[in-house]
Amino acid sequence: xxxxxxxICHCGxxxxxxxxVKRVAEEVAKLDSVVYAQDYIYMCSDPGQALVREKxxxxxxxxxxxxxxxxxxxxxxFRTAAEEAGLNPWQCEIANIREQCSWVHTDRKKATEKxxxxxxxxxxxxxxxxxxxxIPVSITKKALVIGGGIAGIQAALDIADSGHxxxxxxxxxxxxxxxxxxxxxxxxxxxxxxxxxxxxxxAGKHRNIQLMxxxxxxxxxxxxxxxxVRIRRKAPFVDWSTCTGCGLCMEKxxxxxxxxxxxxxxxxxxxxxxxxxxxxxxxxxxxxxxxxFKTGKCRLCEKTCEIGxxxxxxxxxxxxxxxxxxxxxxxxxxxxVTELQEYGAGEVPDVIDGLAFERLLSASGPTSGEVRxxxxxxxxxxxxxxxxxxxxxxxxxxxxxxxxCCMYTTKHALLYKHRVHDGQPYIFYIDIRTxxxxxxxxxxxxxxxxGIIYLRGKVAKIFRDGDKxxxxxxDTLTGRNVEIQxxxxxxxxxVVPRESTAELVKKLRIQTGPNxxxxxxxxxxxPVESINSGxxxxxxxxxxxxxxxTVAQASGAACKVISLFSRDHLxxxxxxxxxxxELCGGCRICISVCPYDARExxxxxxxARVNEAxxxxxxxxxxxxxxxxxxxxNLSDSQIKSMVTASLGGE
Amino acid sequence: MAKVAYYPGCxxxxxxxxxxxxxxxxxxxxxxxxxxxxxxxxxxxxxxxSEERVxxxxxxxxxxxxxxxxxxxxxxxxxxxxxxxxxxxxxxxxTNEITRKRINAFLADDEPERDxxxxxxxxxxxxxxxxxxxxxMEYLRDEIGYGNIREKLKRPLSGLKxxxxxxxxxxxxxxxxxxxEPENPSIIEDFIDSLGAETIRYPYRTECxxxxxxxxxxxxxxxxxxxxxxxxxxxxxxAMVISCPLCFYNLDSRQKAIAEAYPDFKPIPVFYFTQLxxxxxxxxxxxxxxxxxxxxxxxxxxxxxQGSGKGDRT
Numbered sequence: 001x002x003x004x005x006x007x008i009c010h011c012g013x014x015x016x017x018x019x020x021v022k023r024v025a026e027e028v029a030k031l032d033s034v035v036y037a038q039d040y041i042y043m044c045s046d047p048g049q050a051l052v053r054e055k056x057x058x059x060x061x062x063x064x065x066x067x068x069x070x071x072x073x074x075x076x077x078f079r080t081a082a083e084e085a086g087l088n089p090w091q092c093e094i095a096n097i098r099e100q101c102s103w104v105h106t107d108r109k110k111a112t113e114k115x116x117x118x119x120x121x122x123x124x125x126x127x128x129x130x131x132x133x134x135i136p137v138s139i140t141k142k143a144l145v146i147g148g149g150i151a152g153i154q155a156a157l158d159i160a161d162s163g164h165x166x167x168x169x170x171x172x173x174x175x176x177x178x179x180x181x182x183x184x185x186x187x188x189x190x191x192x193x194x195x196x197x198x199x200x201x202x203a204g205k206h207r208n209i210q211l212m213x214x215x216x217x218x219x220x221x222x223x224x225x226x227x228x229v230r231i232r233r234k235a236p237f238v239d240w241s242t243c244t245g246c247g248l249c250m251e252k253x254x255x256x257x258x259x260x261x262x263x264x265x266x267x268x269x270x271x272x273x274x275x276x277x278x279x280x281x282x283x284x285x286x287x288x289x290x291x292x293f294k295t296g297k298c299r300l301c302e303k304t305c306e307i308g309x310x311x312x313x314x315x316x317x318x319x320x321x322x323x324x325x326x327x328x329x330x331x332x333x334x335x336x337v338t339e340l341q342e343y344g345a346g347e348v349p350d351v352i353d354g355l356a357f358e359r360l361l362s363a364s365g366p367t368s369g370e371v372r373x374x375x376x377x378x379x380x381x382x383x384x385x386x387x388x389x390x391x392x393x394x395x396x397x398x399x400x401x402x403x404x405c406c407m408y409t410t411k412h413a414l415l416y417k418h419r420v421h422d423g424q425p426y427i428f429y430i431d432i433r434t435x436x437x438x439x440x441x442x443x444x445x446x447x448x449x450x451g452i453i454y455l456r457g458k459v460a461k462i463f464r465d466g467d468k469x470x471x472x473x474x475d476t477l478t479g480r481n482v483e484i485q486x487x488x489x490x491x492x493x494x495v496v497p498r499e500s501t502a503e504l505v506k507k508l509r510i511q512t513g514p515n516x517x518x519x520x521x522x523x524x525x526x527p528v529e530s531i532n533s534g535x536x537x538x539x540x541x542x543x544x545x546x547x548x549x550t551v552a553q554a555s556g557a558a559c560k561v562i563s564l565f566s567r568d569h570l571x572x573x574x575x576x577x578x579x580x581x582e583l584c585g586g587c588r589i590c591i592s593v594c595p596y597d598a599r600e601x602x603x604x605x606x607x608a609r610v611n612e613a614x615x616x617x618x619x620x621x622x623x624x625x626x627x628x629x630x631x632x633x634n635l636s637d638s639q640i641k642s643m644v645t646a647s648l649g650g651e
Numbered sequence: 652m653a654k655v656a657y658y659p660g661c662x663x664x665x666x667x668x669x670x671x672x673x674x675x676x677x678x679x680x681x682x683x684x685x686x687x688x689x690x691x692x693x694x695x696x697x698x699x700x701s702e703e704r705v706x707x708x709x710x711x712x713x714x715x716x717x718x719x720x721x722x723x724x725x726x727x728x729x730x731x732x733x734x735x736x737x738x739x740x741x742x743x744x745x746t747n748e749i750t751r752k753r754i755n756a757f758l759a760d761d762e763p764e765r766d767x768x769x770x771x772x773x774x775x776x777x778x779x780x781x782x783x784x785x786x787x788m789e790y791l792r793d794e795i796g797y798g799n800i801r802e803k804l805k806r807p808l809s810g811l812k813x814x815x816x817x818x819x820x821x822x823x824x825x826x827x828x829x830x831x832e833p834e835n836p837s838i839i840e841d842f843i844d845s846l847g848a849e850t851i852r853y854p855y856r857t858e859c860x861x862x863x864x865x866x867x868x869x870x871x872x873x874x875x876x877x878x879x880x881x882x883x884x885x886x887x888x889x890a891m892v893i894s895c896p897l898c899f900y901n902l903d904s905r906q907k908a909i910a911e912a913y914p915d916f917k918p919i920p921v922f923y924f925t926q927l928x929x930x931x932x933x934x935x936x937x938x939x940x941x942x943x944x945x946x947x948x949x950x951x952x953x954x955x956x957q958g959s960g961k962g963d964r965t
Binding site: 341342345396461463465470 | 825832833834835854
């Protein structure tokens with residue numbers, strides 16, 4: 001007979017406020033095998049853990065149950081404590097009486113009864129638990145970072161600096177991301193390019209970083225420490241190894257393509273470098289708009305290039321790499337102005353979005369930093385900024401706050417005022433949210449001293465009337481409707497995940513939340529990890545955030561990778577599926593239901609095996625197995641049967 | 652000729668009978684017949700905006716169930732309020748199981764009495780939202796096709812500048828109606844285009860005409876209609892086209908009050924879309940009920956008649 005100890009946590013009043021913990025201890029002490037039951041105010045605290053360790057030794061416990069919060073929070077804490085006291089960690093189980101009991105109930109009597117049943121259920125499980133050993137898994141110490149914006153660059157640099165190899169994959173031909181488009185950054189107004197380009201250059205030159213721009217991840221298989229990744233290097237139709245980046249080809253190209261980097265405010269040729277500070281500074285030919293690819297004639301660039309670097313016959317390359325950990329930092333887009341029907345649906349030329357205004361403000365932008373409106377190039381004298389354009393609007397657009405807009409809109413108005421002294425900026429806002437170091441002061445200064453008119457309310461409609469753009473809004477502080485005859489309107493459009501991220505997460509098999517942003521393993525305590533081990537996340541792909549937060553998170557993700565790589569081998573949880581080879585008939589149902597590709601068929605023995613490194617212990621195959629050959633370690637049929645009985649009150 | 656079930660609603664039987672007549676005439680010219688339901692009741696009109704969640708849906712549900720029971724799956728309406736009421740009722744029945752059950756309980760309870768009147772002996776089947784409620788404009792766009800209308804025109808409205816006006820209930824709420832994008836619609840513009848006329852873009856096409864404020868605070872409605880009509884004129888409109896009888900009342904009849912309140916106001920004729928369609932398809936202009944308009948349509952009508960020079964009199 002096993003000697004089981006039960007430790008019931010009060011969690012302050014989180015549990016004890018609703019559940020009578022003393023009674024739970026009294027009741028479970030009566031159960032078979034339970035030789036010790038005790039409650040304590042904070043079981044996860046040092047004295048709490050000390051109590052657990054002490055009682056394991058004193059009472060010679062060979063199984064313990066911690067009745068406390070969710071196992072996702074403290075299972076590892078208590079298993080470590082158990083191990084320190086000489087108990088096998090898989091003999092320690094968590095009975096969740098907080099999230100699944102005290103937090104969701106108010107009736108003390110019923111909640112106490114439920115808590116007793118939850119604990120009894122885990123007693124039944126523990127009674128039959130086997131002692132297990134972790135499964136060692138080897139590890140490839142090379143990281144893949146997907147996305148070459150500031151998040152990806154920072155993560156790649158941090159990992160590379162620790163001595164590990166990194167592949168940095170970027171979809172566009174240059175790294176830099178959105179930060180390269182920005183003029184100046186809040187709240188210090190340093191020039192975005194000036195602080196970013198040194199990092200871009202460093203990433204380009206680092207001996208441990210292999211830059212793969214103009215490339216996309218095609219396929220990912222394998223598991224933590226041992227991923228196999230296929231990367232498509234799109235053909236740039238330029239031999240980058242010989243191209244010197246002289247730029248003559250770009251001057252000669254007769255095609256005119258709206259510049260994505262300049263948000264359509266300028267054009268470039270079909271052969272182009274997105275911006276002058278690009279890393280690598282090599283051009284690509286956009287197949288869609290190249291006259292030669294469309295008509296079979298032209299090849300002007302080829303004639304111009306003295307070293308013969310133009311290669312129209314280049315083809316996409318597929319590169320296969322072995323990788324140990326993957327950071328996804330694919331960034332964001334902004335909601336297209338064309339989707340905002342009440343704001344002109346993109347048909348009003350002087351209604352632009354925040355990123356376009358960044359390009360108008362940027363010294364390297366299409367107007368060399370002079371604020372000139374798109375319709376006629378005039379300097380706008382009345383500029384209306386509209387915050388929450390598509391954010392915080394669950395009925396029509398996005399329900400969430402895009403977080404960065406309050407600050408960048410204030411910055412926009414301020415920079416506009418600095419360039420056009422007699423201009424009048426207006427800002428429509430719902431709330432001004434300035435959570436960040438120096439942010440409130442920045443806003444306060446702009447609001448008090450810079451002559452910006454803040455209007456608290458939403459804009460109902462924007463339309464063109466002659467050469468004016470009319471803005472209808474409401475000022476909820478005075479309760480009046482406002483009409484402004486604006487020269488330019490800047491919409492702080494919602495931050496949205498990139499469309500390509502949805503494709504990518506399917507390949508990686510990581511999760512996204514309801515708004516399409518990447519999901520973290522735990523919103524507070526594991527913010528840079530994906531639920532699937534070996535995958536980490538950084539930057540706005542996870543949710544709207546500003547540059548400092550992005551950089552911090554990228555370093556955090558890099559740190560997680562480095563810590564993973566600091567081990568000689570990984571340990572896999574052994575509480576997974578196993579196969580009784582005598583029973584398995586080789587029907588292969590398990591293979592079809594496994595979401596992790598962890599079941600494989602052994603042709604020789606004609607049975608289905610478990611790849612222990614891949615198995616996550618989800619139990620799908622265990623449930624599907626018709627002949628009972630597949631079993632879950634420490635969740636055997638007999639365990640489940642007695643757990644169900646206990647959870648129903650022991651009858 | 653294809654017959655399509657048709658629910659006219661109260662306004663089209665009385666004050667706006669010219670909307671009904673012109674719609675029926677146009678339909679015939681386009682090759683289908685608006686087949687009025689043999690029996691029908693009030694659609695409920697305003698109740699959809701009330702707090703009560705089920706009782707107001709009983710009348711429209713009964714109408715829809717009758718259509719279903721007659722073996723038809725499409726119901727055309729023209730009045731924007733009827734369209735809104737019927738379509739939203741359908742939406743509730745389709746999406747809310749409790750509503751569906753309660754409605755059917757009411758309808759079933761009501762059935763024996765109606766049996767007595769109508770001698771119905773069909774087996775009871777719950778109404779689950781099978782009938783598709785279609786606005787006539789929507790039917791023209793999706794079933795007839797604006798391109799086909801263009802081909803059948805006898806008197807294209809070329810040279811005429813028309814301001815579309817949408818009002819409120821034709822497009823909203825979007826998730827339930829799904830006829831067009833309510834903030835930036837195009838269905839009437841495309842319709843005007845199919846008649847060969849020129850569309851006037853002006854900012855007030857989706858702004859409120861005052862709706863029932865016409866009753867409780869007519870001044871508010873006067874102010875709103877003044878802005879809508881004036882803006883359309885400033886952008887060069889010769890006429891305005893609408894589909895809602897209440898909008899028609901506010902935008903046409905109210906021009907008397909507008910002229911009194913705003914001395915600079917100049918009248919502008921307002922048409923039901925079916926009237927312009929019917930005239931353009933060659934139906935006699937005498938059948939359009941223009942005498943019921945407050946604002947004289949003669950200047951615009953002259954433009955149309957002179958524009959084509961010939962009319963295929965019916």
